[in-house]
Amino acid sequence: MTGGKVISSAVQSLTFTRRATVIGGLQVGIGLLLAGRMAYISVAENERYQLLSESNRVNLTLIPPRRGWLIDRNGKPIANNRSDFRVDIIPDRTPNKEQTVATLAKLLSLDAEEVERINKELKQTNSFQPVQVASGLDWEKYAAVSVRLPDLPGVSPRQGFSRFYPSGAAVGHLVGYVGIASAEDYKENPDPILITPGYKIGKDGLEKHFEDRLQGEPGAKRVEVTARGKIIRELDTQSDIPGKPLKLTLDADLQEYAARRLGPESGSVVVMDCHTGEILTMTSMPSFDPNSFSDGIGVTEYGMLRDDDHVPLRDKSLRGLYPPGSTVKPMVALALMRAGIDPEETVGCGGGMRVGNRRFNCWNRRGHGAVNMAKAVYQSCDTYFYKMALRIGFDPIAAAARELGMGAKFDLPVPSQSYGTVPDPQWIVKKHKREWADFDSVNSVIGQGYVLANPLQLAVMSARMASGKNVQPRLLYLDQNPKIELLNFASDHLEKCHQFMSDVVNGPGTARRARLPLDGIQMGGKTGTAQVVSLNVGRGGMDVPWKFRDHGLFIAFAPVEKPRYAMSVVIEHGAGSSSAYPVARDVMTFLFDRQKAMEQLESLEKSWGGNIAERTAKKMTAYRAQKELEKAIAEGRIQTGSGDDTNENVEPQVGQ
């Protein structure tokens, strides 16, 4: 570089002054820019930033609404809400999940299985969905977690309400249960209440069906929080609006009684008011405890339910389909009378008859001799019905069956019904691409072959026969019962039918042990036995393995003179109707004399080893021990030889 001109101090000083002015000017310019920028942010954008500042500061916490109660016809709660303390984890706010769970497990003394469930749920659920750690905590444990909150990010202890089902397993299938909303639910309806800890939605049964009504309106609490989520103070609270209660036609006491009375059996009891169609009881046992499901069910408990051959997860009253067997005979008798058959006409029974090239036996191989309609019903003579069915054809019988509710799907607030089959000539062409044959009539008329019904349909059939009214089963309690039309059956026919059914129990019938232990109240009924498999040797009695035994069925109504209640009882693999009618007898007794019925039940429960809860607990312990053992064997900790012995000891008790 070469100096173009000679620069003196004076020139330099001038340059300095000029350039310093430039710098001063630049500084003023930047200062004005900053002032302008600040004015823009704080004045023009003030509203926006104020909003952002507020949303930083204020945390809106939703308060899950209390669900509406489910109450029975007498106002007794079937599902209510219990105030409790609970702790949840919100996964995406929990940086170190394992350590958090470990700390909580120590604070709340959770067992290994609970920890396993929590960890599993933490892996499965979406990060924003709360995972329940524990509910129903006492104040000490709740406080223990609350004070450690600063070290437990993402953990949410709350005081709230949880669903409680006082009758437990007795109402499991009917009522369903509640649970945390699933990811799909949230995707469908991204309402923040769905991912609020403690908020549950109906997952099955009535809880699911009446979700909208039971749900209620969430409340909200506005709190001031720091950036780290620490709550500084509460600003205001808007309380929740609880869901509306739902009054059911059920009688909670009866429901519980029926559930207990079924004992260790797998079966169903349905009781209806035969004039109004109100369902007083719809029990299916064994069942699950909806309280367990609502709190997040443990691995072992769920495993036990799933592995149980008595299928506690299936609602047998609505989804169990059974060949109704001889319980259809009163209905067939009505059909025959309507078709003009004289009830006094006798038919000879020699223990069976030949139809085509096949022999159809009567259940009594020695035969019933001369059989009229009454005897055919109370002695359940198959031959009489074979012959009559061949005489009048099956169409009138199928029509009567449908009129009485067989094969029907009822308008009920339930997730699903299996409605079975009433076969007839048109059906068989459509379904099996063949013509109706005589043996089809013969099979169907004794409730076998293609005939399938669920226990509710059997109860409806019984109720309609008892009242002669076209009653529709109903679960919702109405203050004013709807007007119900009469069925197209002559009243003298119905009276005869009632007499036949009374004779089954109170006369020379097949279920004399079902006679009610009450003065002046008699029950009419009809036994049924449904073959499960065709056995080469004998019938499916107590001498064959449980799952090959016949189903035991019974339909009933009482009192005989002035029918009020109708019932169906189905015992899966009960080895015949003798498993079913004692249940019907005791449940019916309960409707008229609670104390007497309870005495009977208590002595029975003693012989079964405790009530439902006690037996479930025992079963669970055994199941857990067995799982432990299997695990130990799998891991090679125990020799298989000795393991087998122990296995037998811990096998859950099945059957009687």
Next chain:
Amino acid sequence: MSDFVPAPIAQLPWKTILLLLIMASFGFVVLYSAAGGSLTPWAGLHMVRFLIFLAMAIVFSRLNENFWKTIAFPVYIVVVLMLLGVELIGAVGGGSQRWLNLGFIRIQPSELMKVAIILAVARFYDLLPPSQIRSWSAIWPLLVLLAFPCGLIILQPDLGTTITVAAGALTIAFLAGLPMRLFVGGAVALAVLTPIAFFFGLEEYQQRRVTTFLNPENDPLGAGYHITQSKIAIGSGGIFGKGFLNGTQSHLDYLPEGHTDFVFATMAEEWGLLGGVIVLFGFFLLFRWGLGVAMKAKTRFSQLVAVGLTTTIFFYVAINLMMVMGLAPVVGIPLPFLSHGGSSMMTIMICVGILMSIDRHPGRQSSAFG
């Protein structure tokens, strides 16, 4: 006034001291609120430090120009050695480090360098004969003087301070009369080199700061969090602010570093645009005074030093406020007189002290009293 007050006290630059006192007191008020209405941990210490450094500045004001001339190069060398020391201790101790612990005090040599470079560069152009100002020998010593500190500071790594140091030195070179085309050319070269430097010269965290600055909403919970929260604090303050002790962004910890780098946001939330304008006006008065001192100064050294120091303080203010308002990336530079922090306050008060010294001794060679 002179009748009652002894001359040495009456001669103090009272107007300047009052201005500084007001600004530091405002800082005290803001820090008091930032701590949730408490003197500890920041406000009390802030004021104590200010008063100590103010005393130091007044002592500095008694020293004359020759003193600063004499120490210019030695101070520069000592600070370079301290920077080297920081690097060595950091290398031994592992990890980057900016502090030098002398046992009784922890100092940040890169802060001191902001002053030392001004003195050294000003001294160099003071010694350079005017005829050589447009020659090569006016440039290479500047580059050498810059190379050591900038190299050492960028190793720390501290981009913000590096830029401040370089900018201070270049400002003096500009004022000393280096050819204008060098600066224009330099600006063009910078425009070309910036993208290259961005992609190849910066650490990833530095790159992220820049990209985040350009679009903070992209990363609201990560690096953009600072800028976003700062803008929320300033914006929600409105014209008159939320009121003393009523800031939520700062009190509820949404605003990070609300007592140091983002103290302006803390202030703006509670005092609003009004407070911001007052602070800006205060700085305007300070810089006007600084540049006024430079204009009044008679010698080349004191002229260059005065503008250089004023500009250094200006850089603090400008970079900090641009960062806080989302106009510049987040670089850790505090706001003079308001931010809590010893090293930066010391640097600024040294600048002020030297400016006072020049104000008092505008360079009359004949001046007999000191």
